[in-house]
Amino acid sequence: MRSREWARLRIDEVLEEYAARGVFKGFSKAGPGRWKMLWHRNREFVLEKLTDGQFAMPVVLPKVPARSEMMRAYRAFVKGLQSKELPEHRRIRVKLKVTASAGNAGLQVEPGDDAEYAVRKLIQAVHETYLVFLYDGARYDYLVETFDLDPDHLA
Amino acid sequence: MAKAAGVAAAGFVAQPRSLMAAPIPSIAIPKEVPATLSEPAKAGSFEGKGMSGAEVFAKLCKEEELAAMFCCPGNYTVINAIAAAGVPAYGGRTEGAMCAAADGFSRVTGEVTACSGTEGPGFTHMIMNIAAASAARTPLLVLASNMQMAGDDREAFIQTGYQQPLTEGIKKYGKRLVAPNRVHEYGAYAFRNLKGGVPGPVHLDFPGEVARARFTDAGSLTDYYGKEKYRSESRPGASNKEVQQAADLISKAARPLLIAGQGVFQRKAWDALKLVAERQDIAVVTSGPTRGHWPDDHRLSAACSPDALMSADLVIFIGQYCMPSPGEYRLAPEVKAIRVHPVQEDLGRNWPLDLGIVSDEKIFLEALANALPAKKREAWVGELATARAAFEKQNLDHYALGLKHSQATGHLHPAVMAKEVHDFFYKGAIDPKQTVSGSGGWTTGLFASRWLRANRPGQSVVCAYQYGAIGPDLAMMIGAGAAVQRGVGPQAPYKGAPALVVTSDAGVAYSMFELDTAAKYKIPIISVIYNNNSWGMWPSAVSSARSMHMYLFQENLRYDKMAEGLGARGEYVRTVEEMRGALQRSYAAAAKEGVSTLINVQALKEFTSGKDYPPGIALNAEPGVGAFAH
Ligand SMILES: Cc1ncc(C[n+]2csc(CCOP(=O)(O)OP(=O)(O)O)c2C)c(N)n1
Ligand SMILES: [Mg+2]
Numbered sequence: 001m002r003s004r005e006w007a008r009l010r011i012d013e014v015l016e017e018y019a020a021r022g023v024f025k026g027f028s029k030a031g032p033g034r035w036k037m038l039w040h041r042n043r044e045f046v047l048e049k050l051t052d053g054q055f056a057m058p059v060v061l062p063k064v065p066a067r068s069e070m071m072r073a074y075r076a077f078v079k080g081l082q083s084k085e086l087p088e089h090r091r092i093r094v095k096l097k098v099t100a101s102a103g104n105a106g107l108q109v110e111p112g113d114d115a116e117y118a119v120r121k122l123i124q125a126v127h128e129t130y131l132v133f134l135y136d137g138a139r140y141d142y143l144v145e146t147f148d149l150d151p152d153h154l155a
Numbered sequence: 156m157a158k159a160a161g162v163a164a165a166g167f168v169a170q171p172r173s174l175m176a177a178p179i180p181s182i183a184i185p186k187e188v189p190a191t192l193s194e195p196a197k198a199g200s201f202e203g204k205g206m207s208g209a210e211v212f213a214k215l216c217k218e219e220e221l222a223a224m225f226c227c228p229g230n231y232t233v234i235n236a237i238a239a240a241g242v243p244a245y246g247g248r249t250e251g252a253m254c255a256a257a258d259g260f261s262r263v264t265g266e267v268t269a270c271s272g273t274e275g276p277g278f279t280h281m282i283m284n285i286a287a288a289s290a291a292r293t294p295l296l297v298l299a300s301n302m303q304m305a306g307d308d309r310e311a312f313i314q315t316g317y318q319q320p321l322t323e324g325i326k327k328y329g330k331r332l333v334a335p336n337r338v339h340e341y342g343a344y345a346f347r348n349l350k351g352g353v354p355g356p357v358h359l360d361f362p363g364e365v366a367r368a369r370f371t372d373a374g375s376l377t378d379y380y381g382k383e384k385y386r387s388e389s390r391p392g393a394s395n396k397e398v399q400q401a402a403d404l405i406s407k408a409a410r411p412l413l414i415a416g417q418g419v420f421q422r423k424a425w426d427a428l429k430l431v432a433e434r435q436d437i438a439v440v441t442s443g444p445t446r447g448h449w450p451d452d453h454r455l456s457a458a459c460s461p462d463a464l465m466s467a468d469l470v471i472f473i474g475q476y477c478m479p480s481p482g483e484y485r486l487a488p489e490v491k492a493i494r495v496h497p498v499q500e501d502l503g504r505n506w507p508l509d510l511g512i513v514s515d516e517k518i519f520l521e522a523l524a525n526a527l528p529a530k531k532r533e534a535w536v537g538e539l540a541t542a543r544a545a546f547e548k549q550n551l552d553h554y555a556l557g558l559k560h561s562q563a564t565g566h567l568h569p570a571v572m573a574k575e576v577h578d579f580f581y582k583g584a585i586d587p588k589q590t591v592s593g594s595g596g597w598t599t600g601l602f603a604s605r606w607l608r609a610n611r612p613g614q615s616v617v618c619a620y621q622y623g624a625i626g627p628d629l630a631m632m633i634g635a636g637a638a639v640q641r642g643v644g645p646q647a648p649y650k651g652a653p654a655l656v657v658t659s660d661a662g663v664a665y666s667m668f669e670l671d672t673a674a675k676y677k678i679p680i681i682s683v684i685y686n687n688n689s690w691g692m693w694p695s696a697v698s699s700a701r702s703m704h705m706y707l708f709q710e711n712l713r714y715d716k717m718a719e720g721l722g723a724r725g726e727y728v729r730t731v732e733e734m735r736g737a738l739q740r741s742y743a744a745a746a747k748e749g750v751s752t753l754i755n756v757q758a759l760k761e762f763t764s765g766k767d768y769p770p771g772i773a774l775n776a777e778p779g780v781g782a783f784a785h
Binding site: 018020021022023025039040087089090120123124127128130131132134135136137138139140141143144145150151152154155 | 409410465466468480481482483485487488489505506507534538597623691692694695698763764765766769770771772773774775776784
């Protein structure tokens with residue numbers, strides 16, 4: 001089992017690495033156990049470490065009502081990322097779940113015995129949310145309504 | 156029937172002669188068109204009256220093998236000189252469309268082409284398509300002149316204006332020629348920029364004082380020597396160490412993906428690319444304004460395997476002239492990146508690199524092919540195939556839904572239109588490598604590009620590449636069609652074949668008059684127009700008051716009839732059976748008689764809506780068949 005201190009420092013480094021890869025357009029540490037990144041659709045995302053040790057991103061997709069068809073579809077999508085049918089290198093093998101709070105869809109992950117892996121997989125899930133889930137025709141209206149998407153304002 | 160005809164005939168005879176309308180003459184190509192096209196070239200010479208500045212420049216263009224010029228009259232001295240010098244020349248209906256045609260010719264050949272218009276209005280009409288060519292890094296020579304410096308600042312008569320500031324930001328190089336005796340020197344500047352490094356539009360404007368100056372010997376012309384002296388064919392090459400570093404990273408990767416950008420096409424490096432990719436089972440996807448330098452039907456192609464893109468652990472960009480940022484490509488957040496590019500300044504822009512290499516694409520690929528140990532990656536190849544099957548299944552599912560909607564509404568769904576085009580050109584009697592195609596429009600382009608294929612270099616054009624202009628498509632593909640008629644470069648094996656464009660009702664308005672140009676020059680094109688009575692982003696107006704009217708056209712417009720008025724054929728289609736028949740007749744007319752057709756596919760704007768007509772419009776993954784941004 002790795003030390004808590006080691007894990008904390010390592011998460012900072014891991015997230016900085018994504019910033020250095022250009023995945024996040026901007027990145028800063030916003031306090032203990034709290035990180036901010038400028039990311040998809042030029043929006044700010046916040047990642048937090050909860051008191052129970054879980055990592056959470058409460059707003060992955062804004063304005064998705066808890067009982068909506070979209071929320072159901074999103075839960076299924078995230079479950080699909082953990083499917084045994086995926087090739088090993090694509091499969092997320094960690095407890096990752098969709099949260100619904102304040103009208104937004106978020107993600108939460110249990111660190112298990114490898115916090116770094118858990119955080120990396122959460123980042124991957126957000127990335128796939130924006131680059132795969134939202135590309136489905138069923139999400140087009142959401143993109144228009146939520147992000148002002150039009151053909152001249154795609155990314 | 157016979158009786159009715161007889162009655163009509165009797166009525167006709169009864170008309171007083173003076174009221175009888177003369178029969179309406181048919182549309183005809185003036186005899187001067189074929190006559191002047193077949194005249195021998197006549198370059199200027201220093202003898203007698205000597206050469207004009209325009210002729211000096213035209214001679215240089217001919218020696219540089221300028222592949223074609225598309226223009227509207229204006230800038231007469233220059234276009235006449237270039238046509239006379241023997242450069243294939245085409246005169247069309249609008250300068251903007253001619254600029255797009257020149258771009259299209261270049262996109263399917265990699266060659267330098269030119270466009271021209273009159274100084275003020277003709278030039279400014281070209282702006283949208285110069286910008287599109289700039290975004291696509293097309294080696295396009297933009298010419299526009301006629302006025303004299305003597306009229307500068309006086310608003311003497313008409314059309315004076317400063318051109319160069321208007322192409323700021325959309326050219327690689329530009330110059331107003333001021334000293335007549337430097338006309339050859341600046342021609343050399345133009346071709347150094349067009350043929351070296353990363354290409355892009357070069358904009359030269361010739362005031363009358365330069366174009367009409369006369370030279371009776373070479374003595375007063377500066378730098379009057381040949382291209383072997385004024386430019387070099389030398390290209391940057393990667394060092395052995397860099398090639399080895401790249402080979403090591405690739406060999407270590409489990410699932411490498413090679414993104415073959417337009418530099419691979421420009422440098423005709425597809426054979427070297429094949430050696431590299433097949434040596435180690437590297438997945439390949441093309442990017443850029445032209446597709447096909449890696450065939451879609453190759454087992455290593457990732458163009459139709461969007462689900463596999465995210466699995467790549469190393470991406471190798473080669474000749475990707477217009478770089479995306481990481482969130483714009485469907486690649487994993489942890490993917491490592493190598494980029495090979497001919498100029499150093501661009502390495503590291505937008506996409507942080509693990510290894511950046513300055514090199515000509517062809518030199519690098521040839522060196523890499525020698526440095527890479529052979530390796531099989533069966534799992535990776537299997538994953539590509541699974542993803543391809545999933546993509547094809549999704550397309551077929553969309554087709555099935557579209558078919559249902561088509562039957563229910565009596566209007567053709569875009570998925571049905573696109574698949575029927577696909578089956579006709581790639582699954583039937585026609586060689587799937589033959590037909591050069593391009594697509595545009597919003598809903599139209601998103602559906603069409605999922606089904607259009609590029610199975611050999613220069614087979615497909617991404618008309619909206621990067622600039623996202625609605626409208627140039629038809630003209631661009633007429634230009635591409637001209638290259639096919641001439642069998643230029645990679646089009647040689649398919650010389651004379653018809654071209655295909657699938658575009659939208661909004662788009663066709665910008666280019667349709669060029670069907671006249673296509674007819675005049677016998678460039679057969681089958682243009683499939685998805686007519687949904689609207690600018691396809693009408694959903695943006697749904698929740699805004701007093702706005703929707705701005706997004707809509709009259710319903711049921713007959714683009715097919717307009718095409719007939721321009722000397723092309725027209726077809727009107729609402730069902731799958733009608734679509735199949737229309738494609739067959741259009742292709743026969745194109746292949747046998749060199750006649751173009753516009754197929755008006757009548758649809759409903761509501762097909763865009765995923766709620767009412769699933770699947771609605773899905774965005775396409777980049778890179779891949781549906782990519783148009785990068
Ligand atoms: C010249 C130009 N004008 C406007 C736009 C903005 N725009 C992007 S897509 C689009 C709608 C295009 O409608 P259409 O091509 O008919 O597509 P479809 O109806 O098939 O969705 C518009 C207006 C543009 N990109 N280019
Ligand atoms: Mg439309």
